[in-house]
Amino acid sequence: WSQVVSEAEKIVGYPTSFMSLRCLLSDELSNIAMQVRKLVGTKHPLLDTARGFVYDSRNNLQMRGLVVLLISKAAGPSSAELSFQHNMVSGIYSSQRSLAEITELIHTAFLVHRGIVNIGELKSCDGPLKDMQFGNKMAVLSGDFLLANACTSLAQLQNTKVVELISSAIGDLVQGIYYENSKSSEENCLTDDIGISTWKEQVFLSHSALLAKSCQAAMELAKHSTEIQDMAFQYGKHMSMSHKLHSDLQPFVKESSSDTTAFSLNSAPAVLHQEFLGREAWIKQIRE
16 A cells, blocks of 8 residues: 555655645644644544544545545646746646645545544443543534644635535535544444435435545646546546445455454445345344
8 A cells, every 4th residue: 555655656746745845844834743642642533633643644644635645646727827837836736736625624634523422322431520521622613723724724815616615525424424424423222224325315415525626726726628627537436436335345354253343334334235235134134
């Protein structure tokens, strides 16, 4: 995986591990990092999120931004923009690089916001109540800080259509997360009777919208036609959907038979199996 990422970074001429560095090295964020240290010794999820930024930067982070840069490079300049090729570095416009950073900032902000715990469900082993409440405040404020930075950079692109696209992606993400949370609170109940088309709609909101609309926005910044913009949108959408399909499959394909990884009844394999088997037979199997 690291080799694939490193090859991709050579193509776009840009080590994407530096993508959010300007923001991450800002005084405001280093202050947030100092505050997060107070959570050491607790089980607040914000700690794991913060550790992930440090340790996973070579593997998992910056993937959405990297895809935006790769699709920008692949599409190149449009015929309408040929005179501005001198503004390109490694075949990518600076505005497209800014867009890749914005996409990563938005994704990171939502990761941080997801690290808010339900105080009512805490156990004594999770950590002192005061620390967990403090962690929640940090998750809300630092996520908001990253989102505000992304919105400021978005405005600086001075492209109304791009602002509209990325704003709608933020709205989709919020809607998708609200849907996920409303379902996860009913863990012991059988889930709604959803088909694969409903699964696709839900996954689009919570996982695909940001990448799909960022790929489309990258084409808009290079003044590509509506047709090419739509192709980029579809590519980003299907890329992130296949990633979600892959993660949904993991509990079913792990080699260790003793592994009792929990899976959602709304995951793709369960939904497809229900469509194949019929709702009644499926419920009978689940109960058995």
